[in-house]
Amino acid sequence: MSTNNVLPPFAPLDPAGIDDLLTADEIAVRSSVRQLCAERIDPYVADWFERGQIEDVRSLAKELGALGVLGMHLEGYGCAGMSGTEYGIACLELEATDSGIRSLVSVQGSLSMFAIWRWGSEEQKNEWLPSMAAGEAIGCFGLTEPDVGSDPGNMRTRARRNGDDWILDGRKMWITNGTIADVAVVWAQTDDAVRGFVVPTNTPGFSAPEIKHKQSLRASVTSELVLDGVRLPASAVLPEVTGLKGPLSCLNEARYGIVWGAMGAARSSLEAALSYANDRIQFGKPISAFQLTQQKLVDMNLEYTKGVLLALHLGRRKDAGKLRPEQVSLGKLNNVRQALEICRAARTILGANGISLEYPMIRHANNLESVLTYEGTVEMHTLVIGQAMTGHSAFR
Numbered sequence: 001m002s003t004n005n006v007l008p009p010f011a012p013l014d015p016a017g018i019d020d021l022l023t024a025d026e027i028a029v030r031s032s033v034r035q036l037c038a039e040r041i042d043p044y045v046a047d048w049f050e051r052g053q054i055e056d057v058r059s060l061a062k063e064l065g066a067l068g069v070l071g072m073h074l075e076g077y078g079c080a081g082m083s084g085t086e087y088g089i090a091c092l093e094l095e096a097t098d099s100g101i102r103s104l105v106s107v108q109g110s111l112s113m114f115a116i117w118r119w120g121s122e123e124q125k126n127e128w129l130p131s132m133a134a135g136e137a138i139g140c141f142g143l144t145e146p147d148v149g150s151d152p153g154n155m156r157t158r159a160r161r162n163g164d165d166w167i168l169d170g171r172k173m174w175i176t177n178g179t180i181a182d183v184a185v186v187w188a189q190t191d192d193a194v195r196g197f198v199v200p201t202n203t204p205g206f207s208a209p210e211i212k213h214k215q216s217l218r219a220s221v222t223s224e225l226v227l228d229g230v231r232l233p234a235s236a237v238l239p240e241v242t243g244l245k246g247p248l249s250c251l252n253e254a255r256y257g258i259v260w261g262a263m264g265a266a267r268s269s270l271e272a273a274l275s276y277a278n279d280r281i282q283f284g285k286p287i288s289a290f291q292l293t294q295q296k297l298v299d300m301n302l303e304y305t306k307g308v309l310l311a312l313h314l315g316r317r318k319d320a321g322k323l324r325p326e327q328v329s330l331g332k333l334n335n336v337r338q339a340l341e342i343c344r345a346a347r348t349i350l351g352a353n354g355i356s357l358e359y360p361m362i363r364h365a366n367n368l369e370s371v372l373t374y375e376g377t378v379e380m381h382t383l384v385i386g387q388a389m390t391g392h393s394a395f396r
Helices: 024-041 045-051 057-067 084-097 099-119 122-133 245-279 291-319 325-355 361-373 378-390
Strands: 139-142 158-162 165-176 183-189 194-200 222-232
Touching (some): 024 057, 045 361, 057 099, 084 245, 084 291, 099 139, 099 183, 099 194, 099 245, 139 222, 158 183, 165 183, 165 194, 183 245, 194 222, 245 291, 245 325, 245 361, 291 325, 325 361, 325 378
Parallel strands (some): 139 183
Antiparallel strands (some): 165 222, 183 194
16 A cells, blocks of 8 residues: 555645535535625625624625525526535535525525425416526515414414405514515415415515514514415415425425535634634733643534534435435534534633624624524424434424
């Protein structure tokens, strides 16, 4: 066996050499999304977070559309038709900038666009998907309600027949993009089953007041949806699905993106902590030279590396058509939980500086408190996996 091989250099933020597992196309996607974030978002996102407002969000949506990341893993209708793994890598880069930016893209592509793409009519697809893929139209997804979160089967929003039309009444809560949306995919109880409706937001009786006073996902538009006698034609119904299969299939798409995205927040915090530790001098040397700091850095990097490997494995399964919902729950449960711990540990390395928005840790940690909860809480994903393991449902 030859001993003359020259080993590649050690990469501090890729200690296991995961880049070797990526294709040239996947690396190109990562580079293009990272460049857009660096130029268009990173210099401003801390200010957006502090003010609780994204500057010119519609222009940003069009730039994201021009890059091809809106509905990027969907085929046709102006969508990029990229792989699930490429979509996941894009989510990681977007969330390395901010969870709110990844949420904008995720809700647009994996929830509202996917619902129309998977369950809509040809007329609905042709009307909405090309403009949504371009970022010219913004979508939102109305499932969660003020009194109904993890148990969507008990939603109170109702749709009733009135001649050939439908009348929708109800409220939805914690809806990303709601106030700025041009179209809402709204799920409602009917006399027969849960149905989905494509609702133009200029329909009389529809309103979407923005939710204020958040301390998480502040660089994101979060809204309530109010449906007060919203009259829709029969053509507004998503024709290809009835029951909870519809909204749950969309949530599974979005949760997959979170598996990747959470690792972006983790990487950003780890990278900032490592840089700070090398620059910060205490007791005559960089704090990165102390054993306890090195232990924190190594432990963070270990969990980050495992999380990215898990995300990549699930991405390969998705592209092979073998990804089960329980496996997405496994990824979301582990990666968001570990990303939050990484952000907290990274904050401690910076001491008091860690709570400043000059550094990303506290912003990522605050955001991840929401990501930990939305699209399936820790408890719900735990029970999904537990049921798959044991065959016993513990939900009720």
